[in-house]
Amino acid sequence: MITPAELARLLEIPEPTDEQARVIEAPMAPMAVVAGAGSGKSETMAARVVWLVANGFVRPERVLGLTFTRKAAAELGARVRRRLDTLREVLPADELERLGGESLFDGEPMVSTYHSYAARLFGDHALREALEPTMRLISPAVAWQICSRVVDAYNGPMDRIDWSPDTVTKAVMELSGDLSEHLRTADDVRGVGARLDEMFAALRKPLKAQRDVLAKQAVREQLMPLIEAYGRAKSVKEIVDHGDQMALAARIAHRHPEVGMIERSRFSVVLLDEYQDTSQAQLVLLRSLFASGHPVTAVGDPCQSIYGWRGASAGNLLRFASDFPVQPSIGGRRPVPAPVVQLSRSFxxxxxxxxxxxxxxxxxxxxxxxxxxxxxxxxxxGRGRVECALFDTVEEEADRIAARIAALLTADQDTAPDGAPQVEPLRFSDVAVLARKRSQFPLLRRALEARAIPVEVVGLGGLLTVPEVQDVVATMRVMHDPSAGASLARLLTGPRWRLGPRDLVALGWRAARWPRNRRGT
Known part of the structure; x- marks a missing residue:
């Protein structure tokens, strides 16, 4: 067989470490890989696919790779494709013939996001659950419109909630998504409330924190009729959102074992990326399909779990060995857990x-x-540099960061900030600033621009900090909801109309009297 090191030399890429080689040439069996930040997990996953193909274990089209974002899926698929094309060119003719000829490299691995895979599975097997395969996946904007109509039409009790309609709509959508990701229903939430009531009834004098738990549970229970109405509205229109799609796919896989047989016969090898961020619904889906000793490699890092807010659990990675055993429990024998290996060298x-x-x-x-x-x-x-500072205000913090970056860019040094040799001067694109929340972006942006440092704010949230874009958003909000006072005030006080405080007061007074004037009172 071609070893991982020989394969790397053929492809003219750096040879893998001993840890990476162990993962690349692992047997065709379940395995969990705990990969630290910067340890080359994407490279290792791609190398494993190429190694399996190069040694005749699997054809490319029988490989399934799942990750969370379309960008990551596209990058992994493109990396594997480039390596396979290169390997076809550099392998000797006799070696190609032994593997089955050049046609071996013609197939394409299926690399997609978890949600895209769930959508495909739902479309193929929805009829098994008496559901229409053509149920349309709606965008978050359409979901908001449907949920908003449900909230506006609701006339049930809301004595526990004093939020605006938009806030209620947001809460209903978030809680509905959480229930889908956890495979729970409104009755499950009510059941938790009943148990909490029993527990707190036995307390003589509940603490404030305990009373807060009851209050939050009461709010959730008052939202349950809205969530059920939102579900009925989607059912009538034969549409689903992302949470519904994953929950329905998990239900199909769990209730119909034949679906797992079909998927296992289609894919000989399964690679699961960022497994620490999988939710309960995704766990049930994957375990129902591939947990019978099928060659599944899950890669992740509990320290990089970022989706806990929507039901993800880093414990899924730690429990992989028991969830996907090498040999399941048969005839009373204890299952054989999958091995767990590590990638601990950070590049x-x-x-x-x-x-x-x-x-x-x-x-x-x-x-x-x-x-x-x-x-x-x-x-x-010996490389790297860690600095820590505490400031009285966020403005001081932003100013310090900007000053630090300006000093780095103007310094004439032979050593880079991390201690490495400085081959060429630092460029603006060599510097990145990470913030915990979007509200910090405008301050950082202004501080950097004040020092003539060009700034690119990555992501839609960053774009919304640009004044011109904020004006466009404010205009759209006012067109949708004339009572959006904050957005209207931004437009009226902006450069187009330039109304002052006295004018705004007079305008508000006039607007308050306008309906009565229309009625002639």
């Missing part, structure tokens, strides 16, 4: 950065041994 950060990260992760590693202590890659010993 992204220097030694000092990794030392700081290790201190932050100490509490998480105390709960499980699966979280690796990252070590630097070759040439990164």
């Amino acid at each position: 992204r950060n220097g030694e000092r950065i990794l030392d700081a990260a290790a201190r932050i992760q100490e509490e998480l590693r105390a709960d499980t041994e699966a979280v690796p202590v990252l070590v630097p890659g070759a040439g990164r010993d």
Whole structure:
């Protein structure tokens, strides 16, 4: 067989580390890979696919790769395709003939997002659950419109809720999505409320924190009729949102074992990326399809779990060994858990950065041994720099960051900020600023632009901080809802109309009297 190192030399790419090689040439069986930040997990996943194809274990079209974003799916698919094309060119003719000829490399691995795969599965097998395969997936904007109509038409009790209609709509959509991701129903929520009432009835004097739990549960229960009405509205229109789609696909896979047989016969190898961010619905879907000893490789890092707000659980990765055993329990025998391996060498950060990260992760590693202590890659010993500062105001913080960046860009040094040799001067594109929330973007942007540092704010949230875009959004909000006072005030006080405070007061007074004038009173 071609070894991972020989394959790397054929493709003219860096040879894998011992840890990476162990993953690349692992047997065709379930395996979990805990890959630290910057440890080359994407490269390792692509290399495993190419190694399996190069050694005749699997054809490319019988490989399934799932990840969370379309961008990651496209990058992984393109990387595998490039490697396979290169391998077809460099392999000797006799080796190609032994593997079955050049046609072996013609197929395409199926690499998609978890939700896209669930959509395909639902479309193929919806009839098994007496559902229409043509049920249309709606966008978040359409879902908002439908939910908003449900909220506006609701006349039930709302004594526990004093929110605006838009806030109620947002809460209904978020809670509906949470229920779908957890495969729960409104009756499950009411059941939790009944148990909480029993527990608190036994307390002589509940603490404030305990009373708050009851109050939040009461709010959730008052939202349940709205969530049920929202579900009925989608059912009548034969439409589904993303949460519904994943929950329905999980239900189909769980109730119909033949669906798993079909998928296992179609895909000989399954790769699951960012597995620490899978939800309960995704876990049920994947376990129902591939948990019978099928070759499934799950890659993730509990320290990088970012989707807990929508039902994801880093514990899914830690429980992979028991959820996807090498040999399931048969005839009373105990199941054989899947192996768990680690990628602990980071090629992204220097030694000092990794030392700081290790201190932050100490509490998480105390709960499980699966979280690796990252070590630097070759040439990164002693590199990296960690600075910490506390400020009285967010304005001071933004100013300090801008000043620090300006100093780095103007400094004439032979050593880079991380301690590496400075080959060429730093460019603006070499610097990145990460913020915890979007509300920090405008301050950072103004501080950087004040020092003539060009700024690119990545993502839609960043675009919404641009004044011209904010004016467009405000105009659209006022057109949709004339009572959107904040947006209307922005437009009236802006450069187009330039109304002052006295004019706004007079306008507000006139608007308040206008309906009565229309009635002639």
